[in-house]
Amino acid sequence: MTIRSASLTIVTGTLSQTRAFYEAHFDAKAVFDCGWYVVLRLDPSGAGSELCLMVPRDDMITFAGGTFFNLLVDNADEVHARLVDAGLPMVIALEDHPWGDRGFGVVDPSGVVVYCYHPIDPAPEFEPYFVRE
Known part of the structure; x- marks a missing residue:
């Protein structure tokens, strides 16, 4: 098996604030945004450093x-x-x-x-x- 990239998804009720934090302080750029799920690229070279943020869906538990x-x-x-x-x-x-x-x-x-x-x-x-x- 070859893993080509890895990412972490945080299920959070503070998606917009968390997104703004990474954009402001870590130069993150959104590469996908459907409103309730956002993928932020942290590596400008596109080498696979991403963080995903997700608003809770249905009965999901938020990050604790x-x-x-x-x-x-x-x-x-x-x-x-x-x-x-x-x-x-x-x-x-x-x-x-x-x-x-x-x-x-x-x-x-x-x-x-x-x-x-x-x-x-x-x-x-x-x-x-x-x-x-």
């Missing part, structure tokens, strides 16, 4: 929390500075993590933690956990 949406970025410090300047509160402080990333987190209007990070060298105690091919 507990999810991180991880975004590998070129420079977490630059993204962090831009989001702080925009007035977004951080729920995870920008810092180096021993497992090998430097990152921070914000919460989107639907309650998803958006974790932005870039890789750094892991601490020696985490090195054995990496699976190398």
